[in-house]
Amino acid sequence: MTLPLRKPDAPPAASGERAALLDAAERLFVAHGVAPVELGDVAAAAGLPLRAAARHFAGKDALLAGLRERFVADFCAGQRAAMERCRPGDWTGRLRAWIASGFHGYLDHAALHDVVFHDARAHDRIALQHNPVVDQLTELLQAGVEARAWVSTDPRMTAVIFFNALHAAADRVIAAGEPYERERPLRTLIGYFERSVQWWRQA
Structure with missing residues (x-):
């Protein structure tokens, strides 16, 4: 995942238009795919004239970028809220909360995730390094290192x-088909993360 630079907050009316356009684009892209949907279709679905849509988005690429930005912001907010429900200093709890929130968040919004990320035209290794979800986890791991809960020479690489382990585990669940059986793979994923933490403690 990558996240474009956030723009300054828009006036309320313009912000409402932008949100309505993003909501409409999300519905149409998930239902029909990106290719057949035009900016005019999104404007009509949002109940806005095309000129209003063009004020906010130059075209479908800009709409997709806006959806990616919103998806990642909401994803990170969900994980942050889950971690903040843990007691201060409960590093194991915070790590488990981050894993569970991310795993369920991915599965709950898999169709939108696939539209905004898997339809990307190019694999940009540089852009992929600027990942707010990885940034958030790096901050958690670094904080645990500083609290002497864990040991790691490279929290960012970890x-x-x-x-990527979380992403692959969620993809494996999706590939297994409906209905998703989540609890067993989630326990496996948490166990993998926690064994790594214990290994750091022993290092």
Whole structure:
């Protein structure tokens, strides 16, 4: 996942238009795919004239970028809220909360995730390094290191490995078909993360 630079907050009316356009784009892209949907279709579905849509988005690429930004912001907010429900200093609890929130969040919004990320035209290794979800996990791991809960010489690399493990585990569940059986793979994922934490403690 990548996240574009956030723009300054828009006036309320314009912000409402932008949200309505993003909501409409999400519905149409998930239902029909990106290719057949035009900016005019999104404007009509949002109940806005095309010129209003063009004020906010130059085209479908800009709409997709806006959806990616919102998806990642909501994803990170959900994980942050889950961690903040843990007691201060409960590093194991915070890590479990991050894993569970991310795992369920991915599965709950898999169709939208696939539209905004898997339909990307190019694999940009540089852009992929600027990942707010990995940033958030790196901060958690670094804080645990500073609290002497864990030992790691490279929290960022560990966060990259953990993020990709979570992503792959969710994809494996999706590939198994409906209905998703989540609890067993989630326990496996948490166990993998926690064994890594214990290994750090022993290092």
